Amino acid sequence: MQKGSWIWMDGEFVPWDEAKVHVLTHTLHYGLGVFEGIRCYKQADGRSAVFRLDAHNRRLFDSARILGLEVPFAEDELARVCVETVRRNGFEECYLRPLVFLGDGEMGLAARNRVRVSVAVWPWGAYLGEEGASLGITVKTSSFHRFHSNTLMSKAKTVGNYVNSILASYEARNAGCEEALMLDTEGFVAEGSGENVFIIRSGVVKTPGAHSILPGITRDTVMTLLAEMGHAVREERVTRDEIYIADEAFFTGTAAEIAPIREIDHRRVGSGGPGPLTREVQARYQAVVRGRDERHRDWLTPV
Numbered sequence: 001m002q003k004g005s006w007i008w009m010d011g012e013f014v015p016w017d018e019a020k021v022h023v024l025t026h027t028l029h030y031g032l033g034v035f036e037g038i039r040c041y042k043q044a045d046g047r048s049a050v051f052r053l054d055a056h057n058r059r060l061f062d063s064a065r066i067l068g069l070e071v072p073f074a075e076d077e078l079a080r081v082c083v084e085t086v087r088r089n090g091f092e093e094c095y096l097r098p099l100v101f102l103g104d105g106e107m108g109l110a111a112r113n114r115v116r117v118s119v120a121v122w123p124w125g126a127y128l129g130e131e132g133a134s135l136g137i138t139v140k141t142s143s144f145h146r147f148h149s150n151t152l153m154s155k156a157k158t159v160g161n162y163v164n165s166i167l168a169s170y171e172a173r174n175a176g177c178e179e180a181l182m183l184d185t186e187g188f189v190a191e192g193s194g195e196n197v198f199i200i201r202s203g204v205v206k207t208p209g210a211h212s213i214l215p216g217i218t219r220d221t222v223m224t225l226l227a228e229m230g231h232a233v234r235e236e237r238v239t240r241d242e243i244y245i246a247d248e249a250f251f252t253g254t255a256a257e258i259a260p261i262r263e264i265d266h267r268r269v270g271s272g273g274p275g276p277l278t279r280e281v282q283a284r285y286q287a288v289v290r291g292r293d294e295r296h297r298d299w300l301t302p303v
């Protein structure tokens, strides 16, 4: 990974190599922490801008509230910190990782240690590869299910929830696939290990409802763009075999952006490459994040 120069921690900027924590940091042991993944893009005018910063920042605070963590900074303050961290590191394009975690002090589940906050940024290319974005990826339905909302609560982007995602991701990769598709506890399609999923058949676009998924901001962006293209997205239950017979399918996420699914469980999806609607959504998404779409300038925060 390409290092930056500065990481913001608990109210101040510290040199990248000095942004360290104690080994008895509570979150390291028990997983209670929340984070965000945000992207900053170089704009058509040559400047840089953070995409949908307010929505991500809002979700960070929502996630903290769900877990009962009190963030010791105001929401607008943290939004300014995100922008300042990008500026200080001088990246034209980068990924931003705000993290809220419980520090060291006491051990045990009842510990009420200091809530700490950090923001790191670094350049990060296409999460599922450039080739994945242009040709599509291979997917395996995971034997690990997405959890019930009374188990870990899917609307919080929780550090510990990612154990579930990593198990699914390892399993998919060990089986020679690039990403996992996870079902919910009832066996319906939920999402990828860190992406939401969309399917298209005969022009009808569907995505699973928000019961047992992390409601992605890219998911919301894509639903908005599809509606503008005349395709109101249906949020409803999706079965595994509906993906097998879909014309097109794709994942959405800040890191992965829009990743076409070309194969699932060793079955070709549609033509076996990105379909026409998927390509159009990808093109529109790139236009929006790079400030080439007048209608969505309010989603961009200049650095």
Ligand SMILES: *Cc1c(COP(=O)(O)O)cnc(C)c1O
Residues within 6 Å of the ligand: 037, 157, 191, 192, 193, 194, 195, 196, 213, 214, 215, 216, 217, 218, 219, 252, 253, 254, 255
């Ligand atoms: C972060 C995440 C997503 C994608 O959310 P975006 O806001 O689009 O980046 C989807 N699923 C899970 C489990 C996630 O953690």
